[in-house]
Amino acid sequence: MQRTLSKVILNSGKNNLLRSTGSLLNSSFLKATTNVIGIKQVNNNSVNSIVSFNDLNKRYFTSNPPKVEEEDDEVAPDEAIKVQEKIEESEKVIGLSENLSFQTETQKILQIVAQSLYTEKEVFIRELISNASDAIEKVRHTQLTNASSIEDSSIPFEIKISTDDEKKTLIIQDSGIGMTRDEMIKNLGKIGYSGSGDFIKNLGENPDKASIIGQFGVGFYSCFMVGHTVKIYTKSALPGSKGYLWESHGTGNYSITEAEGVSRGTKIIIHLKPSSFEYSKMTVVENIIKKYSNFVGFPILLNGSTVNTIRPLWTLNKNSITDDEHKEFYQFLSKSYDTPSYKISFSADTPLSIRSLFYIPSQHMEKYGMGKMEPGVSLFSRKVLIQQKAKGILPEWMRFVRGVVDSEDIPLNVSREHLQDNGLIQRLSSVLVKRILRHLKEESTKDPIKFNKFMEEFGGFFKEGVITDFNWKDEIAKLLRFESSYKDSSSTGVVSLDEYVARMKPNQNEIYFLSAPNRSVAESSPYYEPFQLKNIEVIFLFNSVDEFVLSNIGYFGEKRIVSVESKEAEEFLNLNQEKRSETLSEDEINKFLSWVDTTASDKVSQSKTTNRSISSPAIIIDHESASFRRMLKMMEPGKHQDLPKQIVEFNMSHPIILKLIQQIETNPTVAKLVIDQVIDNAFISAGLIEDNRQMVPRINQLLESLLSR
């Protein structure tokens, strides 16, 4: 029975046969057989009009139906009809079909969308789910504001998706606001943009069509990228609304037919093109839903099971989210197993609509040389994913932040390639960076120990920020932590620049730092000595990059940041120091200095007396930073950098200098050895000597002369 009727229907691809069988189909016989063979729709069409048959014939035989290999069966079916026949649709069309044309501009845009808008075809699912979610949002809102004005108010808010690998169809159904006949014509028949004519003209041959089109609402049309036929059953939520079938091949026309058995909302049936048959497979669709729409706020049921299990936490009231939920969400986002050290939730309505939730991990892998982290923030618009791990939402140095930003001001089709150049994204980014930095600042005062630990782990990113992100360097500087000479039982071991400034001496205008390999070297440095004597705090830097970071900051507020080895430090110390009472006459001093200039001319550019209270005989001032030298060397490993001559200051009260002066004439060989060693020692204190092996023969000579006295 089934086979016989199928044969009749399947052979009915010929127009006249359809006509001749019309009366046969138009009978109670049909009703009796539809359940058996499952071809309700065709039968229903036929029941109601011969015009519909013609329509069907025209639709499926004149607009390039997909080529499908014939089955090796005596009743080899025409796949186009077979697909149509076997669709399980509870709806029945009633009345005549109304044939309508898409607006001219829409036709052109449809063509472009179907051919070139998206490089990834799979996004049509995202677009349709997004529309479904919007439609449910609208009905929910209407119901919340006026419960009586909703048709079928007991239907649950959900999105149902079903795949049929045999029929090569994909159905997406929502229980949303639906559409009236006029709304369908308005919303689906034309592009919702008044200047679309100009738009098409401008589009012309522009190679970047995707980013231009992305500014306009063309989401629905994306289903024609994968479908040769799209049918929509829809019924508006307005009480007393009729149901309709909208149908098109995405070419110039569409039809609208009244239908019964349509439930509130919209049901889209896509008959897939052979090149897109994969979208009739459940696993393929499931992965796409999880990728793009996992956080849509309504349940998405795929073939009966809920797919989106995670609540869109960023849209919820932050007090309603448990720590466990945060942890689960963070782990989902970051694909990790740790607990985030901070969570930052931020929402705003003006000037931009923003719902965001950020997490800061407890550790990162870059420090293990695992390569640069990918950005970790995904961009959503109304809970629909625009781009995963989007570049440009946060600056690159903030790549350790994981999270979600949802802004309904961002169009779904915003060009991903040009996200960073988009003015809206730049504004969004600016607001978000400010909030994250502000939040971290608050955390630093709330729990300084926890914050310092965090900075120990992530400080490198912030330092990168100071160097690479001019816009935020001052704000970032407030979060940096450094070791310093300051000791206090309540101190956390590190200081912020704000804390340093608060402890500055009344006449101190500069922030002083000292680079050294470790604390003990810093504390025994002759450069630190005068500061220690005067009880002036000095920031200790133990990492070559830190000096570079501080020189990039330059000024912290009004306060200049300078090295203790700088001219500025020298001037400050001079101001704060009584002139040393020299034991030598001016003549003796000048004689000594000119002897140094000639004897050590290979290393000394200028010799002077020092006013610093130091216990060393000599010191180098205003020299090239040792850290910079090390960094340059790291950048150009093979290149030898000659050490320039230095300004050396001598402590004319130091016993070595006093005794040396006495021996310049009487014991010139030893005097030369001594002055060379004194100068080298000053170079060592300044961190400028990279290889001290060259000093060994000289030290041996000195020891020998000492022992032979």
Ligand SMILES: Nc1ncnc2c1ncn2[C@@H]1O[C@H](COP(=O)(O)OP(=O)(O)OP(=O)(O)O)[C@@H](O)[C@H]1O
């Ligand atoms: N599932 C649906 N339920 C109700 N109305 C719908 C549905 N899908 C689409 N529409 C209507 O059709 C219009 C056009 O949809 P389309 O996806 O092309 O653009 P859009 O949603 O306005 O913009 P976008 O490009 O951001 O998706 C929608 O604005 C909406 O009014």
